[in-house]
Amino acid sequence: MKLFLAFVLLGVAFGQEWNLIWEDDFDSLDPTKWEHEVTAWGGGNGEFQVYTPDSENSYVRDGMLFIKPTLLPENINPATGEPFGEAFLYEGTLDLEELYGYCTDEDPNNCRRTGQDANIQPTMSARLRTYQRFSFGRGRAEIRAKMPRGDWLWPAMWLLPEDWVYGGWPMSGEIDIVEIIGNEDLKFADSGEDIGIQKMGSTTHWGASPEQNRYYLTLAHRMNYEQDFSNYFHDYVIEWDENSIRWYLDGEFILSVPDPPVNEQPGFNFFDFGSPWSEGTSNPWQGASPMAPFDQDFHFILNVAVGGVGGYIPDNVINRGNNDLYGKPWSNSESQIDAMWRLWGTRDRWHWTWEGEDAAMQVDYVRVYEQA
Template identity: 45%
Template sequence: MKEQVALAGLALCLVLSSVAAYTVPPAQLSLISPKGLRISIPDGPGISLFAVHYSINKALPGVAAGDWNYDVTSPKNGYWVHENTLVTVNDGDVVNYWLYVLYNGLGYQELDLSWTASESKPTNAPPKVPTTIPGDGGDAGTDAPGSGSTPTNAPPKVPTTKPGDGGDAGTSDAPGTLIFDEQFDTFDLDRWEHEITAGGGGNWEFQYYTNNRSNSYVRDGKLYIKPTLTEDKYGDGFLNSGVLNIWGASPADLCTGNYYYGCERSGSASNYINPIQSARLRTVKSFAFTHGRLEVEAKMPTGDWLWPAIWLLPKHNNYGGWPASGEIDLVESRGNLNLKDSNGDDVGVQQMGSTMHWGPFWPMNGYPKTHATKTLSSGTFGSSFHKYAMEWTADNLKFFIDDELILTVDPGSEGFWGLGNFAKDAPGIDNPWQYSSSKLVPFDQPFYLIMNVAVGGTAYFSDSFTNSPYPKPWLNNSPTAAKDFWLGKNNWYPTWNPDTNNGEDAAMQVNYVKVWKL
């Protein structure tokens, strides 16, 4: 026992020695144009977490909680960077802050720090990467370990999960807290569950969803969701004579949706199996939130009859089946380059839409009153990345594209029941939301995230649309729609550019997904 005590004492001395041997590098603070604040420190070996706590024009003594408190769980481009585009910092404002770094498994702090903002130096560029790492000498905070103030030995509690890993986590956090931060440094399958189903989204689309690295993968900090041909996996003749059985056997590959014959389909001369294989990812088991700012930077796919979507569904269906419990579509688009509506307006990849679905039951759906589109005058949503955002409070929902407000949804004092005029249009039906006091019911419950690329189907591509140079190969009321689509392959498949850029022109690419508490 005495020998064990002595060894424990020696270990404690070594720990204390290591504590004194590291100093948190000085932070770089700068304004973001047109609004916001960036705080960063340089990356270095051993750093596994960076946290910043701050208030504007308010004292922040010791390790007190700030008005804004964030954990950064991974570095990017040589820096640990926190960006907050919700906070307003004016010229002359004082940012009082303290820092926390987890280094080699131990926590270190720098306390009682302050910085005075100057609007003469706003920036949208990342901080300059130093030519030396902390401890190599030189300027800008690269002093040798051990210099400067000695950090405390009582660091704040270190989080054991990254933002967004705790189901409904974050619902008690202060406004402005980053509660979900996905940078796609890895493909986190604990966070993103693959749906496995041929039922699609209930529109008889022509894809089935699976977990396959041909269709969903992460590379160079981006998520790719890319549709491929079913016959690439199963061979010629499978669509009209094979059996697609995706019931699964283990928890990781079980079919997630049997509706619309979603777990097994048989091909015949008139009833083709889904000719496209794609992916749909969701966070229903890992993350859901109520009220917040959702921000996604993504590039839409280009190719005829592609239907990408980033959207949300309720975790619990508190008010009944769809659409009684609501649906929020952050962005939907169509991949066609030359698709026009009956007025001759672009409705393909030059256009995106944001929509909310709600109503007492199908087909009573009030979505036309909560829908907006944005059409680019030059370029497309598939030629570059764009920022799609939604701000959801207890009073309203607002939708943005590249920081431009395109839709505000405020149902008024009578809520969505009154906005939908359901009592007049269908007298005698029950109001599924009558026992809720929330103004925004059914949008007062946790919603989870979904991202997918669908293809075709019998709803989203109207028969009144015109496409060039080749028309739509199926009609929405055709009993052989999937077959008709497939027989037009020689016309639409080349528009996906399958032999260029690894076929990724037809993929939805996602750079990041973030959610802040509001």
């Protein structure tokens, strides 16, 4: 009945027929649909969490998926059955394959960290993906979710290529359905603009090299003060065809990539759109379709990160009324290791903002349709 109602309501609402081809209503955490990434890498943004399948960090209840960050010393060490404890950060060995049975990272340095090297991240979270389980390259994707609230949290719902046809990131693309910063009262210091839970962002990442990422050409933000993104559920939608990808928030159109769509721009291609490039830059999408790199299949990723030095959480900010006590503890010019230890050293100033399941991403459902 749930499938039938979803199909009928969608057809009525949008005046066209869509066929439901994949969904998860999270009656369970289905390993045939989702894989837990297990890695201590911290991503390309130098984040401060370890991703594991620990049930404290990801679980389902009453048809809802929860992704909840924690302090690593408070998590249970699978080898001992007791909490890791703070001393583990300084003296322990975090061997993810030994502790959790596998590591999804190809770099062994991201599968094993030691306190002696001071590179064990102090927080733990979860990152789930549909890689090698489900991917799509056309259709309509819907996610109903509530973002986490808590200082220095960085939740995201996004897509990466199933096969990196055009090369490594960002040459093969990335589609960000929604990202926010979890701080309740975070502003740019110069303008006073709110950039915490009242603001969401959507974009694509693409470029001829990592240093030439052109995400800023396809970036959109929306503000919501009455029903912010951490205290309320919202509907996040993308529609994707051979001419464009379009984003909707609670039914309101917010972004098209490209804009106008390909069929209204004869000769369009992303290489020309992103020009100028550095001298000698070759076109990774030469000979491909006008939508390349967004003409391939992508898979879902749902995660809650903590901090990072990549710049998504900027330096020039004031937090909680410009009280120095609650200011951003690290600088993006620091190394990942130095920055995460600054965060850890000030945990009494921010960890109290991670209040129970309010600090969790809560996902009601994920659905994908194809046009009939």
